[in-house]
Structures are given as structure tokens and as C-alpha cells.
Amino acid sequence: MEGSDASPEDGRDEEGPSQPVAAPGPTGSQPSDDVAPDGVAVDATPSDDPTHIDAKPVGDDQFGFPDRLWRSVAAHRPPGLPTTRAFRSPLRGPWLTSVFGFLLLISLPLVALTGLLDYIAYGPRLHQSIPGNVGFLHLPFFNWPTRPAWLFQVTEGLHVSLGLILVPVVLAKLWSVMPKLFTWPPLRSVAELLERLSLVMIVGGIVFEMATGILNIQYDYLFGFNFYTAHYFGAWVFMTGFVVHVALKFPTMVRSLRSRSLRRELRTPLSETEPEALDVDGLVPTDPAPPTLSRRGALALVGGGSLLVAVLTVGQSIGGVAREAALLIPRGRSYGDGPNDFQVNKTATAASIDPSTTGSSWRLSLSGGPGEVMLDRATLMRMHQHTADLPIACVEGWSTTQRWTGVRLADLADLAGVPRPAKAHVQSLEGGGGFSEAWLQQNQVLDPDALLALCVNGVDLSPDHGFPARVIVPALPGVHCTKWVRSIEFVR
């Protein structure tokens, strides 16, 4: 909805509202499938430029092999297809497109990198990253550290926040290149065919990633398929398209950015806003409408959209008063002022926790050593208690830092007779379902702040926060901080 549509065909007094979009302009003698008119200086790249590997139309009458096929395509323009003259915004052009492209070039890799890091945070070596089999499509595996404790909070928060903030920029970038979708002929060579196919990866990829991500953070699983799997492989399709697009378009982007001065654009008011020079890609309209927005105004509009999204979303990650500004997303909500009134991820009801199993009959089972150790909650409370301020952060990008008190996992490992376990398997009272169990790496068991928490903010955990006991480990994704813990098996 963003996209700074200073749009096609506006502000033309002489045209009635019912005027067809493809109305002949002042130069009415032009053919309807208009291309850059003859005699207009087109900023063409010399086709023999060795740095230029881009598939670009070199002229109306030049077709690659098989020549006859492409000519025949060119001759069969579908009726009703908007002509390029329907696109009349005087702001469209390679410079503006390149500004948006440049912004995405520096920001999207950060979204991709944080996403790939979060895959590793889930513990692929313990076979609990989703999707399970990703072949070579992953960052080098490493054991996810427990320090700094805010590591996952930052990587996941950045991934989600930046992804949301870039929505207006992506929409604007797509708006700026929209005439290319409707150019006819769409193809003049095999090169253009392949390049258009590769655009499916990048356009489909970015919209797919943003749509699934945006729905997922709002717990709206309209898509039906597994979010993690689709979002992960969709990201690889997008990244592939992105890399090849950058490789092909980078010289064009640099040249276009140099074609105008950003500083001068930022000083150019509406009254002096002129279209860019006609380009070979046909982004600049041959019959521009009078501007209704300056170029700096368009940039401010997109930037303002991003700022608006930022103000309304970052609060879910950074918390504090900023959380109150996250008005339209789930994790901006307040639960109240009590010690247990912080963000709940999956309620006890949703996890089908039977209250009778969490009462005095509850026992914690520790295994892996010489024999199984059973502890009741009173015994756990008499053990050495450790308190730590740790964030709990989730895949939806939200996080909240609380003061947790409980028994160190390392002490429980000692008690079980496995002082230096290679890993540990934590199981919940929750019967089945995703994330009712989790594996912890050695560093996640032995970290001095890794706890089986019994209390939060000085009081017992509430049922929704995992009473009678839950795991909390620094920098561990929230879904692996198992609630309603039933047993821990320490593996040597």
C-alpha cells in the first residue's frame, strides 16, 4: 500500500476521468506499443562494453536467436495490456530504483544472515533445527554460545524488525520497476527469458518471505504449511535470485546512482522536479505526467513508512516503554503489573497441562547416571538457589527480560551423577506436539546461569510460565526453554 505512488497519470487537467490509460499523448502519431521514440537521447549502454553482462534491449529491431520466435511474440501483443505509456509517474527512473536497490542491497543481507544464524541457534547438530535436512544450504555449523545472554534476542529481533521495516522499501522498489512487467515484447532473446525467470525467484521470494514472516509473528497460520521449512527454503530461493540480480545489475546501479546527485535531489522542491533522462529499460516515462511529489518527497514517504513500522514494532524486541508503542502486534500487549505478568508463549491450557500433574504429586526425574533420581518441588527449593536476569526471546522476534530463580542445571547434572554431560534431553509434561521436549548442548547445561527455574521475580512461576519448573538458558531460543519440565536426561 506504500510505494509512494506519485502515480501514473495524474494532475492532467485536460484529460477527463474516463480517459483510457493508453491515450495518445501530445505526439499522437506514435504507435500504441510505444517504445522510446526515435530521436530521443536514450542513456544506452554500449553493447560492446565488456563490463556489461546484463541482458538489455539494444534496439527495437534487434532480437537474439531464434529471431523469428521473438519477432512473432513482439507482433502478438495481448489486447488490454497496459502500454508503457500508462506509466506516467515522472519520478520513476533508474536513479530512484537504484536508491531503493542500494538500500536493499545493504540491508537484506543482514536479514538473511540473522535468519541463517537463528537456524543454528535451534541446534542443527542436535537435530532440532527445522527443516532437518538442508544439505549444504546453511552457514557452517557451530555450537550456539550462551554468551552474550542477549545473543538470540538480538539476532532474532534484528531479523524480524529489519524485515518488517523494509516492507515499505520493497514495495517502493517494486513500484519503481513495475513498467518492466508490462513492456512488450517481454522477450527479445533467450537471455531476457532467463533473466525474467530469475526475477520470479527474487520477486516471489521477497514477497513470500515477508508474507509468511508477517503472518507467523501474528500467529496467523493461514498458509497451512510448515512455516520454518517454507521460510527457510524460500529464503534460499530468494537469496539465490538476489545474488544473481545484484551480479547482473550492480554496474547499472552504480552508473544510475552516479547519474544524479543525492544532495541535489534532497534540495530539489516539487516545482523543480523533472523526470530522469530516458533509459533503455523504459522506467522513465516517455510521456510523463506533471509531478505531484518531489523525488525527496518520495524518499521521505518511503522512509516515513519504514519509521512508522519501526515505531510500531521494535518495542516487542527491546521491551520497556517501547513495548507500549507496539500497538498492532501481539507482543506489545500488557498482561498487568504482577511478577508473572509478562509475555506468555503457549498457555498451559493450550499445552493440555492437567493441573493435577503439577501439584504435590509432581516429581522431577533426573536420569543418565547410575540410577534415576526423583525430586519433589520442596526438595528442589531446598537446593542452592541461583538468580539471574535473562531474556526469553522467541522466533517471532519478541523478547522480555525477567529475573529467574532456581537450581543450576549443572547442580542437577552433578546430582544425577553426570557432572559433565555432553548433552541433556529435557521433556515436558506437555504430551507431544512441537517443542514439548528439547536437547541442550554441554555449554547450555554448564553455563552458571543455566537454570531449572522455579520462581520468577521472587514468586512461584505461574501455570502459563511453566509451573512447577521450567528451563531458562542464556541465549537459548525461547521454544527450547522447556516449560512444565517432567524429566531431564543427562547424556555423557
Next chain:
Amino acid sequence: MSTTVARAKHLYGAHPLHLLSLLASFALVGYAISLLGVHSLWNDRVWWQSIIVWFLGAIVLHDLVLFPFYALADRSLGAGWRAVTGRAPEANLSVSPRNYLRVPVMASGLLLLMFFPGIIRQGSASYLRATGLTQQPFLGRWLLLTGTFFAVSAIAYGAATLRERRRVDGPMTDPDGPSSEEEPASEHLGTDEGGMTW
């Protein structure tokens, strides 16, 4: 440039490196799909909940639904204004209201586009399971934000109109007034929450 490369360019339509990089990218995508499993692209029971439908549908929805919708909406802003007043928004007012309408509509529309699940209470069951809360507040909050955008825009528009009137009237009382140095009021930077009003 060698004649071989020139010939390849003529036949293929671009430098051979173009072909190589695109083929490499297609192979990589093929590899990703093979890891996912081709069968996973398609959902036999509910066809529209298929990954492939969402992936390609994303392009269709953006390019052939969302873009035409907002472009037409923007176009009808000018056309509608002309139909009612017989003139373009720029013609009979000292300051064009066009951007003062566009900006709040865009801001509100962007929020609806991104946060519609809460606003229309879609996925309420999974929302309740995850958070223990309902989506009750979101529609009201979105409407309040929308109202705020329009109110701020109205104030900015009123201020711009006043400034423009003073600028036009200015020279009559003060022939040496600074009007020539001022920017046109329609370009003045307002700072509402939805971005800048230019």
C-alpha cells in the same frame, strides 16, 4: 571483444557470463527444491495452502492485485476530485490537498496490509493458544491510528494553507517581503507519524 563473445551475445542476447550465472542460480534453486522435496511444494488436500501456490501467488497478488489497486486508487483521487469540482486538486486551491490525502491513506493502508490478521481477527484460535489473549484491541487501535494520521494531516494542511495565504498576501503589505525566498508551501515538510508531508 573477441568475435566468439560477440557471436554469443548476438545469438543469446547477453554476455556468456550472464548465461553462466543464471544457469548456476537455477541449479541452486533446483537443489533447494530437491532438498525440500517436490511433493512438499503441493498440498493435496487444500490446494491453496501449497508452498508453490503461495510463492507464485505472491507475485500475482502483488503485481496484478495490490499494485493495480493502489495505482488506480491514486489515479481516482485526482479523477474523483475533478469529477466533483470540475478541476484538478491543484487548480482551485492555494495548496493542493493531494498529498495531504495520500499520506494518511498510505500510512493507514500500510498498517492494514501488514497487521490485518489482528485487525480482522484472523487466526484467533492460534493467537489465543500462543498468548492467552484475544485480538480484541487491534481493530480499535488501527482505527485510532488512522484517525490520528488524518487529523495530523488536516492540521498540517491547514497550516500550509495559512502559510501560503500569508505568502500570497504578504507582498501587498510588505513589498520587500521574503516571499521569493520561501519554498512553496505545498513543499513544506510536515512531520506527521505517517511520514513526511511534502
